[in-house]
Amino acid sequence: MKNTPVVPKSILLPFILITSLFALWGFANAVTDPMVTAFKKVLELDNFQASLVQLAFYGGYFTMALPAALFIRKYSYKVGIIIGLTLYATGALLFYPAAVTEQFFFFLAGLYILTFGLAFLETSANPYILAMGDQETATQRLNLAQAFNPVGNILGLLVAQQFVLKKLQSDNVDFSALPESEKAVITTADLMVIRDPYVILGLVVIGVLVLIAVNKMPKGKGGEMHMPLSKVFGSLIKKGIYVEGVITQAFYVGAQIMCWTYIYQYAEAIGLSAEEAGTYQFFAFVCFFLGRFICTFLLKYVDSGKLLMGLSVLAILFTLGTIFITGIVGLYSLVAISFCMSLMFPTIYGVALEGLTEDESKIGAAGLVMAIVGGALMPTLQGMVLDLGGIGYSDLQILGVSEVNFSFVLPLLCFVIIAIYGKRVSSKHQQV
Numbered sequence: 001m002k003n004t005p006v007v008p009k010s011i012l013l014p015f016i017l018i019t020s021l022f023a024l025w026g027f028a029n030a031v032t033d034p035m036v037t038a039f040k041k042v043l044e045l046d047n048f049q050a051s052l053v054q055l056a057f058y059g060g061y062f063t064m065a066l067p068a069a070l071f072i073r074k075y076s077y078k079v080g081i082i083i084g085l086t087l088y089a090t091g092a093l094l095f096y097p098a099a100v101t102e103q104f105f106f107f108l109a110g111l112y113i114l115t116f117g118l119a120f121l122e123t124s125a126n127p128y129i130l131a132m133g134d135q136e137t138a139t140q141r142l143n144l145a146q147a148f149n150p151v152g153n154i155l156g157l158l159v160a161q162q163f164v165l166k167k168l169q170s171d172n173v174d175f176s177a178l179p180e181s182e183k184a185v186i187t188t189a190d191l192m193v194i195r196d197p198y199v200i201l202g203l204v205v206i207g208v209l210v211l212i213a214v215n216k217m218p219k220g221k222g223g224e225m226h227m228p229l230s231k232v233f234g235s236l237i238k239k240g241i242y243v244e245g246v247i248t249q250a251f252y253v254g255a256q257i258m259c260w261t262y263i264y265q266y267a268e269a270i271g272l273s274a275e276e277a278g279t280y281q282f283f284a285f286v287c288f289f290l291g292r293f294i295c296t297f298l299l300k301y302v303d304s305g306k307l308l309m310g311l312s313v314l315a316i317l318f319t320l321g322t323i324f325i326t327g328i329v330g331l332y333s334l335v336a337i338s339f340c341m342s343l344m345f346p347t348i349y350g351v352a353l354e355g356l357t358e359d360e361s362k363i364g365a366a367g368l369v370m371a372i373v374g375g376a377l378m379p380t381l382q383g384m385v386l387d388l389g390g391i392g393y394s395d396l397q398i399l400g401v402s403e404v405n406f407s408f409v410l411p412l413l414c415f416v417i418i419a420i421y422g423k424r425v426s427s428k429h430q431q432v
Contacts, residue, residue: 005137011133017211018128019129021208022125022148024205024208025088026153028088028115030157031201032054033261034157035160036261037050037264038168042186043187046387048384054380056109056376057115058253061369062376064087064119065119065369068084068119068123068369072123077128084120085209090114091110091115093202095199110198119369122369123365138353138354140300142349147289147293147296150288157285160278165278166275169190227360232360233363235360244421245368248417248421249348249372250371251417252418255378255411256344258378258379260338262379263334266331266404266405270326270327270328270331272331284335291338291341292342295311305422308343311341312416312419315337315415316416319412320412323405323406326401352364378410
């Protein structure tokens with residue numbers, strides 16, 4: 001039996017450096033999720049307006065993924081990563097002038113540009129990791145690298161909890177009842193609190209950029225136009241598992257962001273504070289983190305399609321618990337969904353790109369990163385469901401539960417679609 005190493009020793013250092021990027025964009029994701037709640041309170045927004053934070057954040061992926069792929073196709077993975085880190089830092093540092101102007105639009109613009117950088121990073125790093133070794137271990141290698149993404153999630157959440165949510169003055173008073181002059185003072189102070197972690201993050205990203213730039217990396221193929229672009233697109237469209245993978249990835253990212261963003265609203269509806277809700281999100285990230293390592297191990301023995309389908313079915317059961325079990329047990333069910341989600345992104349990504357040429361992989365990676373737009377659209381829809389009865393979370397009963405419980409029908413639909421894709425992948429692997 002062939003004992004193929006997941007990561008060849010000759011490229012261990014480059015693998016570690018690129019893997020660090022997974023934690024870096026995990027941090028950005030996690031520190032941004034609580035901002036939906038923070039901006040809602042500080043700027044007195046409704047649920048739909050607050051959800052525009054996620055629309056801006058994940059919309060940037062959709063906008064820039066294909067241009068990033070075309071750039072990387074012409075040049076190299078390393079150049080793409082350097083461009084990505086530059087845009088990432090620029091977007092984060094824009095939070096400084098945004099806080100000075102106190103305009104929600106400028107915060108959204110900063111997030112939008114920041115995720116231009118993340119689009120470059122994900123479009124570069126994911127296929128780069130797949131290419132760093134034998135094709136036989138590619139999906140397992142990507143799961144290993146992605147296992148460090150929740151490390152960034154956990155750090156981002158801790159920063160959001162300790163340095164943002166705890167310090168928001170608008171969360172500790174009856175903000176809407178205050179005179180306008182007092183509101184203005186608190187708003188200014190709170191926007192500075194929101195600003196600081198992003199500005200510090202921008203400086204850290206610049207440090208990482210320098211580290212990547214000065215280190216010798218494996219030469220990523222670039223500037224080699226083996227196939228005309230039209231033929232690459234034509235070839236990809238004919239590959240059913242790839243096309244279905246892009247669609248499935250959009251639903252997965254939507255489910256992930258909904259389950260992580262609206263854990264705050266779910267917790268608040270049962271009487272918990274934003275700080276207490278952050279503790280439950282922390283546990284969700286821990287489940288996600290542990291799940292990544294456990295599933296990477298299981299992939300040695302279980303077909304990726306079967307494991308994807310099995311965890312999707314388990315996620316469906318936990319989501320039903322989230323919807324129909326009220327109180328703290330429903331919140332436990334919502335936390336448990338994160339363990340099931342741990343496998344999904346890298347596995348969908350890996351199997352969708354199985355068997356593609358280098359040229360097809362670079363463009364195909366863009367489609368899978370563009371699918372992250374599901375994280376922009378689905379949470380916005382969930383925010384609209386939450387607004388059906390008013391700006392609260394328990395203003396309306398639907399199927400015997402409050403609108404915040406009912407809104408998790410949207411992630412439920414997503415997990416059904418992922419389970420179907422897992423079944424299709426499993427069937428394909430059995431035919432090979």
